[in-house]
Amino acid sequence: MPRPAFMTDASSAPAIPVTIHRGDYRRPEWQIPDIALDFALGITMTRVTAALSVVRAAPAPAPLLLRGDGLAAAEVRVDGAVWNDWRMEGGDLVIDLGHRDAARIEVDTLIDPSANTQLSGLYASNDMLCTQCEAEGFRRITFHPDRPDVLSRYRVRMTGDKAAFPVLLSNGNRVATGEGAGGTHWALWEDPWPKPSYLFALVAGDLVVNRDRFTTMSGREVELGIWVREGDLERTHHAMAALKHSMRWDEEVYGREYDLDLFNIVAVSDFNMGAMENKGLNIFNTRYILADPDTATDADFDGVEGVVAHEYFHNWSGNRVTCRDWFQLSLKEGFTVYRDQSFSAAMGSPAVKRIEDVRLLRAAQFPEDAGPLAHPIRPDSYQEISNFYTATVYNKGAEVIRMMATLLGAERFRKGTDLYFDRHDGEAATCEDFVCAMEEGGDIDLGQFRRWYEQAGTPKLHLALAQEGRDWFMDVTQTIPATPGQETKAPMMIPLRLAAFAMDGSGALLPERLATLTDAVQRIPLGQFAARPALSVNRGFSAPVIIDLERASGELAWLAAHDDDPFARYEALQQLMLDTLVAAVSGKADDREAVIGAVGQTLEGAVNDPAFVAEAALLPNEAFIGDQMVTVDPDAIRRERLALQMAIGTALENEWRAILARSAPAATDPSPEAKGRRRLRGVALAYLAASGLEDVPGLAFAIFSQADGMTERQAALATLAHGDSDERTHALDIFYQRYRDNPLVLDKWFQVQAWSQRADTVATVAELAQHPDFTLTNPNRVRSLYGAFAGNQAAFHQADGAGYRLLADLVIALDPRNPQTAARMIPPLGRWRRFDEGRQLLMKAELERILAQPGLSRDVTEQASKSLMG
Known part of the structure; x- marks a missing residue:
């Protein structure tokens, strides 16, 4: 028996960050058309035998480089014989094969999954074995090139104790099973479609399954399975329905049919990401699979539907056509986010879905574009690829698609996607390949448009109305702020949907049209009007830009009431609120009465369209208000936002009470109308609470106690969490006692307290970090407390720096265990330049303290160092 290679402690050696540049890409010198993996499974010891059929792809003789992370090679076999011409370079295995053009390479590896706290590679989660290989986790399982442009057909054999691992799953189709000696059993899986190593998956454990079937458009039967822990089965029905809906939608809208006999999903409680699209075996964070009305809010149900669709859509936009290298990550992620957004819009309210997507973009991606970590959707360099799973790559990438x-129109866009899928099926493609397919299929020149892939930063459009006689024009000045490494920018190609209205109520002066911006300064003719029009611009948020347009008095309020584009109505009211809040924070006169009047007018549609009204009536969040200011003043922002919220709550008390007086829809009613009513009831309760009325804590507690589902229960709890009433204490205790054994719901308990507007939130978060139910080993729990806290602007930016110290302490403690999750906590500290000098010094000090830690991971080193240089 050959000597095995052992997995070592990767953290024992300090990480030395190396910058990888997109321009240095070279095609692989070896390809691996076939790979056979044999796993002898165990929680504390798993043996992996990897047999790689390698074929030389480069004309000049080059050694075979197999990446490894924490692995130590003891013996290598080539074509069945022990081979001695190999060496270790760092963690990598280099094998000199001389002038051979093909060979079969075999290596054994021993791994301890129970010690893998990084949750990358093969690891244990609650006595179950599972994998996460994107982006570079496969090299933690066995030596391999581990790059996305090396595609292989996989044959996987798993053997394990039948009592411990009654279920054995991998990619592709199960072709054989059998019994082994000593109470073991085995399963053999084959995936007929070549795939990169990051899509490899394995799961072994004691699981139960929700089974169903789907008939494809060509009549093939596909067996579906969602695998979960005992006791969770009844919470998988919504995910199964979402899967079937997404399979049918992808056939109808993109003509894409599923291509295997099986499609399996496994829910895992310990997971760094939301989910993973491994071919035929998707692995999900339990958060995005388990849902029922008692434990999940309407937003949770929507999240499950969207993420299930996203990972399924990856079967074509990511798996059948994968990315050549990790700089092309947005090729699969941006495109697939656009696809899942379109699917969710089709399943519910397109207007509300668009509002939600834009709100997320502004909350997560716009600050990223304006900070030290700004990068194009196709980055030029990185030190740790895990740091580029960002809102820019995903959400801005979706906006670019x-x-x-928008530029092509539905029919030509479909021609472009058909061409892209057909041309690159089975290949590792680039963003340029996608744009070329759009150009050819859509018969359009996208030369200038390619700058969206090259330039970071959010374009700013200064718009001004100009008049020459009866002719009206829109003058546009386009600027793109400097970002790290990109001081000067060229003008973008920007599709801008616009319309114009007469404020006297006579109707549209200019029906919607698409204006394509290409120059730094450009004049757009609008038409001949007798008076200044009310301009509706960037309708549907047709481009991810910031608009600066000086409005006439009353124009925003009029558009909020009369614009025929739902997103534009929402945007007008939000801008009116934003202008009022920024003026108040700056000590200038504000238009509070106009906001109250506009919200009141919006509430008149509460019966017919409660979902839209709920979104439109919400005030902009504190972080977005701060984004409008040269220097963010978190205390003043909170003060003025609470004051405006109180004014709206007080002035419209009767309207808010009328909304709550209507009977609540049953929690089991998933219709868009019922979801909208529940959402609006939560908004109404929050406004009444802000008004300071004495009876509101009792009213909120009554809603909390009587709620038949999580949506209303959590909304009431979150409202109470902001105050200091006895009802707050009782509700938090009741919620904890009821759900203390349900990890996903207990995350909500941590989260609502971290989001609290109370003055003692920093102390509360510090206390909760010591709670027996808080753990650093579960990423969901870390995000529920610290992620929520870092987004609580006024609390996190407490003037004494206590919030900064809390977050830095977390990063330092978490980095040795889970560098990916630790690194994702750093960006809030990296926005230090936006704050006053005192806060700047405190934030920089914490970044320096993080960087001073010995043995810091590449993930955290890159994020902290770039944030500090910001």
Whole structure:
């Protein structure tokens, strides 16, 4: 028996960050058309035998480089014989094969999954074995090139104790099973479709399954399975329905049919990401699979539906056509986010879905574009690829695809996607390949549009109305702020949907049209009007830009009431609120009465369209208000936002009470109308609470106690969490006692307290970090407390720096265990330049303290160092 290679402690050696540049890409010198993996499974010891059929792809003789992370090679076999011409370079295995053009390489590896706290590679989660290989986790399982442009057909054999691992799953189709000696059993899986190593997956454990079937458009039967822990089965029905809906939608909208006999999903409680699209075996964070009305809010149900669709859509936009290298990550992620957004819009309210997507973009991606970690959707360099799973790559990447769809129109966009899928099926493609397919299929020149892939930063459009006689024009000045490494920018190609209205109520002066911006300064003719029009611009948020347009008095309020584009109505009211809040924070006169009047007018549609009204009536969040200011003043922002919220709550008390007086829809009613009513009831309760009325804590507690589902229960709890009433204490205790054994719901308990507007929130978060139910080993729990706290602007930016110290302490403690999750906590500290000098010094000090830690991971080193240089 050959000597095995052992997995070592990767953290024992300090990480030395190396910058990888997109321009240095070279095609692989070896390809691996076939790979056979044999796993002898165990929680504390798993043996992996990997047999790689390698074929030389480069004309000049080059050694075979197999990446490894924490692995130590003891013996290598080539074509069945022990081979001695190999060496270790760092963690990598280099094998000199001389002038051979093909060979079969075999290596054994021993791994301890129970010690893998990084949750990358093969690891244990609650006595179950599972994998996460994107982006570079496969090299923690066995030596391999581990790059996405090396595609292989996989044959996987798993053997394990039948009592411990009654279920054995991998990619592709199960072709054989059998019994082994000593109470073991085995399963053999084959995936007929070549795939990169990051899509490899394995799960072994004691699981139960929700089974169903789907008939494809060509009549093939596909067996579906969602695998979960005992006791969770009844909470998988919504995910199964979402899967079937997404399979049918992808056939109808993109003509894409599923290509295997099986499609399996496994829910895992310990997971760094939301989910993973491994071919035929998707692995999900339990958060995005388990849902029932008692434990999940309407937003949770929507999240499950969207993420299930996203991972399924990856079967084509990511798996059948994968990315050549990790700089092309947005090729699969941006495109697939656009696809899942379109699917969710089709399943519910397109207007509300668009509002939600834009709110997320502004909350997560706009600050990223304006900070030290700004990067194009196709980055030029990185030190740790895990740090580029960002809102820019995903959400801005989706907006770039949406803009192409807008420029081409539905029919030509479909021609472009058909061409892309057909041309690159089975290949590792690039963003340029996608744009070329759009150009050819859509018969359009996208030369200038390619700058969206090259330039970081959010374009700013200064718009001004100009008049020459009866002719009216829109003058546009386009600027893109400097970002790290990109001081000067060229003008972008920007599709801008616009319309114009007469404020006297006579109707549209200019029906919606698409204006394509290409120059730094540009004049757009609007038409001949007798008076200044009310301009509706960037309708549907047709481009991810910031608009600066000086409005006439009363124009925003009029558009909020009369614009025929739902998103534009929402945007007008939000801008009116934003202008009022920024003025108040700056000590200038504000238009509070106009906001109250506009919200009141919006509430008149509460019966017919409660979902839209709920979104439109919400005030902009504190972080977005701060984004409008040269220097963010978190204390003043909170003060003025609470004051405006109180004014709206007080002035419209009767309207808010009328909304709550209507009977609540049953929690089991998933219709868009019922979801909208529940959402609006939560907004109404929050406004009444802000008004300071004495009876509101009792009213909120009554709603909390009587709620038949989580949506209303959590909304009431979150409202109470902001105050200091006895009802708050009782509700938090009741919620904890009821759900203390349900990890996903207990995350909500931590989260509502971290989001609290109370003055003692920093102390509360510090206390909760010591709670027996808080753990650093579960990423969901870390995000529920610290992630929520870092987004609580006024609390996190407490003037004495206590919030900064809390977050830095977390990063330092978490980095040795889970560098990916630790690194994702750093960006809030990296926005230090936006704050006053005192806060700047405190934030920089914490970044320096993080960087001073010995043995810091590449993930955290890159994030902290770039944030500090910001």
